[in-house]
């Protein structure tokens with residue numbers, strides 16, 4: 001991994017003083033779209049905190065979970081968050097993101113639990129899906145087991161996640177509160193009705209729930225919110241020079257976990273990431289956007305979905321996401 | 331409803347606007363799009379209507395023709411269309427039928443949420459299933475809708491499921507219903523067919539008291555009069571009185587739907603940082619302030635909150651004044667639905683989750699109800715019966731309830747009520763009288779969609795088994 005910052009000034013804005021809440025003037029005039037979505041998400045978080053015993057917030061250092069953290073601040077400050085942060089670390093993450101993850105948790109003064117996929121593998125609970133000799137292999141499947149183990153170990157009954165319905169068409173079907181059986185499985189044909197903003201968080205024995213407060217946000221909403229709130233992001237979200245290889249139409253960062261194969265040439269390109277996930281399956285996009293405003297402009301004009309452009313795991317089959325969720329995936 | 335002045339936050343994006351405007355030429359296009367997206371307001375729309383009337387095809391058509399389908403999604407749908415139907419036209423329903431079982435059976439099972447923005451408006455589209463078996467999923471999708479599009483198959487006209495869904499929409503307090511008379515291509519755009527359906531849907535809507543209705547002929551399959559006008563016949567000319575479906579969605583006025591009159595603030599969460607508080611930056615609150623801090627967090631359900639206003643805390647009836655309204659971003663001069671805020675009272679009174687702040691002049695006795703009558707949509711295989719014990723979740727309160735009587739049940743064909751049925755079966759709708767262990771601060775649903783709504787929970791299974799709208 002050899003990221004060199006692109007020429008020029010800082011790639012992300014410094015945290016700024018709080019900004020006024022209303023994009024549209026007096027409250028009686030109605031809320032802007034973003035503020036309506038924000039208010040809905042805060043409501044969801046407070047309901048879950050009030051009705052469930054032991055929630056956790058899945059924090060990966062990615063943009064969606066960074067937004068979740070800000071929403072948690074909006075929901076609970078000046079109190080502490082009524083839940084710890086939890087990251088399932090495949091061991092193949094970007095250094096910049098891990099650094100950011102730890103720093104952000106410390107700045108917030110909140111507890112961060114890191115569950116390592118490596119530990120699950122070392123304990124012999126799953127076989128390592130990643131094999132340096134097999135291009136395209138990853139620990140994507142194994143992280144589900146690590147998540148389920150962490151849920152059990154800490155007794156979590158609810159996990160907040162930053163998934164959005166616009167990401168993928170199986171996700172478009174999922175409730176804000178998504179109930180999972182003992183094995184973490186989602187049963188899409190038998191979801192609990194979810195009327196108005198009345199969430200029924202009562203669990204059956206062995207069940208737990210994934211909660212998606214930003215279900216109704218689009219990728220562009222997330223970026224615009226980050227811009228309005230001046231949220232800091234890991235530097236890889238902005239254009240930087242990086243050594244990459246082209247594989248199956250995607251650009252992958254060269255790293256200790258992903259080495260060029262026969263016939264692949266390493267190129268140094270100006271790229272940024274649309275999502276941050278596991279280094280072995282997350283693609284970069286070519287870009288020169290070094291400011292939030294430039295990124296927002298590019299996202300508004302893009303013709304490819306976030307997952308389609310950057311996630312190898314969703315390209316496997318027509319129902320890849322649905323199948324993974326049935327097995328306990330986020 | 332466009333927002334003329336984006337206000338102080340516009341500064342956050344002015345760089346993007348500014349640079350783009352200065353750039354000129356084609357480079358301005360994306361940025362111009364981005365800034366119009368920023369000012370969009372939000373309309374929640376749900377589809378309804380019988381199986382195969384074309385709801386999913388319509389949503390797909392809306393997304394496709396307004397160029398909101400991204401290249402990789404389209405490729406996926408094109409490939410799936412070929413696999414299922416052979417070479418030919420793209421099956422746009424596959425854009426929303428996201429579950430394997432849905433694609434296999436060619437029907438919608440559960441709600442799909444899709445998002446799109448055109449001009450000044452953003453839409454959350456809930457594509458609901460038409461099948462009777464999945465009525466509860468239709469109710470889920472429509473419960474938050476500002477507007478429901480009821481599809482009618484031109485060949486079949488208004489059938490029982492059309493009535494049922496129109497009725498559910500009206501029960502759910504949806505004030506704007508658009509009847510999309512679909513598959514007009516299959517009746518050769520016959521005006522008589524359209525007029526007959528127009529007459530019938532208008533009659534039903536009047537009977538149900540739906541305040542704002544429109545009837546629009548379309549072909550979702552061919553894309554006629556959905557986003558693009560295509561070739562509509564002379565009896566549906568290209569003028570303002572005959573909008574396309576999207577044209578109508580973009581202009582329908584919904585700003586008066588909110589209740590700004592009756593103050594209702596259900597307390598969700600008490601913010602009490604106390605020891606170990608987390609004012610990490612240490613800028614805003616002094617240690618002393620944090621020690622005594624006691625804020626009531628919640629989402630405004632109705633009316634307007636202002637500092638200085640006298641309020642009552644229900645059900646206790648204790649009175650105080652609003653000292654200030656806080657958010658992470660600072661204090662607010664006022665707050666209205668659906669804002670999430672934290673309220674401070676002047677006096678140190680006892681307030682906890684489940685209490686509701688209301689205006690000082692309200693009749694507390696009338697608002698706090700231990701007995702309610704409500705229209706209930708029943709969603710469980712096991713029928714609702716008199717004497718049954720259930721949990722009611724209403725605003726932020728969950729309490730034990732007992733079904734006193736099932737007063738009537740709706741005949742979905744005639745829309746008439748039959749008195750004193752023996753209960754409500756799956757997907758039935760009827761009026762029920764319920765007694766409550768703890769009083770609820772309740773309004774008629776048609777006055778406030780938040781304080782008038784509740785869900786019913788089975789204590790044994792923890793399932794949500796019904797939705798209720800208070801009379």
Ligand SMILES: Nc1nc2c(ncn2[C@@H]2O[C@H](COP(=O)(O)OP(=O)(O)OP(=O)(O)O)[C@@H](O)[C@H]2O)c(=O)[nH]1
Pocket residue numbers: 379380381382383384385386387388423436437438439458459460461512513514515516548549550551552
């Ligand atoms: N000729 C014609 N066929 C249509 C039109 N709209 C939809 N169809 C067809 O009607 C069938 C059902 O369409 P869907 O969109 O799946 O119907 P639906 O209302 O979503 O059905 P459920 O969700 O299962 O209730 C499909 O074969 C469509 O191609 C139309 O305008 N004209």
Ligand SMILES: [Mg+2]
Pocket residue numbers: 385386387423437438457458459460
């Ligand atoms: Mg459908």
